[in-house]
Amino acid sequence: MENFIKFLVKTEPFNPELLSGILWDLEILGIEENDNFLSVYVKKSSHIKKETIEKSLEKLKSENVIENFLVSEEEVENKNWNEEWEKKQEIIKVPPRIIIRPSFKKYEPEKNEIVIIINPKMSFGTGKHETTRLMLEMLQKYIRPNDKVLDVGSGTGVLAIAAAKMSAGRVIAIDNDEWCYINGIENVQINNVSGKVEIQHTEIDSITNLKFDLVLANINKNILLSIQKELARTTNKSGRLILSGILNSDESELIRTFENYSFNLLDVKRLNEWSALTFEKLN
Numbered sequence: 001m002e003n004f005i006k007f008l009v010k011t012e013p014f015n016p017e018l019l020s021g022i023l024w025d026l027e028i029l030g031i032e033e034n035d036n037f038l039s040v041y042v043k044k045s046s047h048i049k050k051e052t053i054e055k056s057l058e059k060l061k062s063e064n065v066i067e068n069f070l071v072s073e074e075e076v077e078n079k080n081w082n083e084e085w086e087k088k089q090e091i092i093k094v095p096p097r098i099i100i101r102p103s104f105k106k107y108e109p110e111k112n113e114i115v116i117i118i119n120p121k122m123s124f125g126t127g128k129h130e131t132t133r134l135m136l137e138m139l140q141k142y143i144r145p146n147d148k149v150l151d152v153g154s155g156t157g158v159l160a161i162a163a164a165k166m167s168a169g170r171v172i173a174i175d176n177d178e179w180c181y182i183n184g185i186e187n188v189q190i191n192n193v194s195g196k197v198e199i200q201h202t203e204i205d206s207i208t209n210l211k212f213d214l215v216l217a218n219i220n221k222n223i224l225l226s227i228q229k230e231l232a233r234t235t236n237k238s239g240r241l242i243l244s245g246i247l248n249s250d251e252s253e254l255i256r257t258f259e260n261y262s263f264n265l266l267d268v269k270r271l272n273e274w275s276a277l278t279f280e281k282l283n
Contacts, residue, residue, distance in 0.1 A: 002043055002044055002045060002078060003075050003076060003077055003078055004029070004041050004042065004043060004044060004075070004077075004078065005041070005042050005043070005046070005073055005074070005075055006039055006041055006073065006076045007039070007040040007041075007042070007050060007053055007071055007072070007073045008037050008038075008039060008040075008070075008071070008073070008074075009023070009037060009038045009053060009057070009069070009070075009071055010037040010069060010070045010071075011057065011060075011069040011070075012066065012068050012069075013066065013067070013247050013273065014036050014037070015066075015220050015245065016033045016129055017129070017131075017218070017219075017220075017245070018060075018065070018219075018220045018245075019038055020033075020038065021177055022060070023038070023040055023053065023056070024177075024179060025056075026053065026056065027046075027048065028040055028041060028042050028046075028048060029042055029046075033128065033129070040053065041076075044075065050072075050073050053071050054071050057071070063222070064222075065220065089102045089104075089105065090128070091105055092128060092133075094133050094136040094137060094140075095137070096140060097113055097114050097140060098113075098116065098136050098140065098162055099115045099116065100115075100117075100118055100158065101115060101116075101118075102117070102118065102119055103117050103119050114162065114166065116158060116161050116162055116165065116191060117187070117190045117191055118156050118157075118158050118161075118187055119156075119183070119186065119187065119190070130271040130274040131244040131246075131276070132158065132159075132218060132244075133271060134244050134269050134270075134271055134275070135159055135218045135242060135244045135276055136158075136159065136162055137269055138242045138244075138267065138269060139162055139163060139214075139216065139242065140162075141267070141278075142214070142240050142242065142266070142267075143163060143167055143168060143214060144167065144214075145167040146167065146168070146169035147163070147167065147168050147169060147212075147213040148168075148169055148171075148211075148212045148213050148214070149163045149168045149169075149170070149171040149212060149213070149214045149215075149216065150171075150172050150173075150174070150204075150207065150210075150212040150214070150215045150216065151163070151171065151173040151174070151217075152174055152204050152215065152217040152219065152227070152231070153174075153175055153176075153217060153218060153219040153223070154173035154174060154175045154184055154199065155175060155180050155183075155184070155218075156180070156183055157173050157183070157184035157185075157187045157188055157199060158187070159173075159216050159218065160172075160188070160197045160199075160216075161187060161188060161191045161193055161197060163197075163214070163216075164191075164193040164196040164197045165191070165193060168196065168214070169196070170196060170198075171193075171196055171197045171198070172197075172198050172200060172207070172210075173188075173197060173198070173199050173200070174199075174200045174201075174202050174204060174206075175199075175200075175201065176201070176202065176203050178201060181199060181200075185199045204227050204230040204231070205227075205230055207230075207234055210234065211233075211234055211235065211236045211239070212234055212236060212239060213236050213240070214239060214240050214241075214242070215231060215234055215235045215240070215241045215242070217231060217241075217243050217244075217245075218243075221245065221246055221247070221250045221254065223245075224243055224245065224246070224254065225253075225254075225257060228257055228261065229261075231243075231258075232258070232261035232262075232263070236281065237281055237283050238281060238282075238283060239281050240266070240278060240279065240280055240281075241278070241279045241280075241281065242277070242279075243258075243276065243277045243278075244274065244275065244276035245274075246274065246275045246276070247274065247275065248270060248274070248275050250275075251268065251275050251277065254277060255277065258277075261281075262281060262282045263279035263280065263282070264279060264280050264281075264282055265277065265279055266278045266279060266280050
């Protein structure tokens, strides 16, 4: 059987969701998320080379999305990669109530715990990354009964599913990546929340004539800034906006930006170098 080439991709800052979205466009076979780098797999005969990946990262660097990067490669033998991947998947607890597990692992919930089943496949958002954990912590704190919720850049759909399993009324989750759209639908069905959550393959500017009580966006800073008007437009007066994908060093810029749209900062949470911000839109 043909062997594989594994590229180890490190960047500063490290944003696995952003990197994965770009790397999947290169027709690779798979991505494994590690603590501070991605393992990217291609067939040995693939046209994807180290230089191909470096070219994509150079573009991110030129756009000031990342400061620097390092790509290395090694040849690895053919294995049952699904089995290897499953061995590394964990049950994740996000206090106070949320438990995230893959479908192939068992968990007996304690009283009041909310169990979410996530099979990430080619999209990200398992609760392992700091930004997803921060969003889930904020969501548990600020969701209100019957909230109408918009999840922008929904990935696996984990935030939308969590909202539906808590007290949300209607949830719309949007992502412009087809893999995320497909994976989101599957995860919504697995969690039996299809009656509450609608997954759409679209951009936020296509959401017209709708406003939401709670808007969630776990995306990198540059994208948040590029859709700032749309995030403000889709948030109801007295509604809440929860943002992450933000480095600690970028907090002030994001706070100033959204204060200009009549948002009042309610809360800041930090985990390692990442931050999440919760705002309320003033009347």
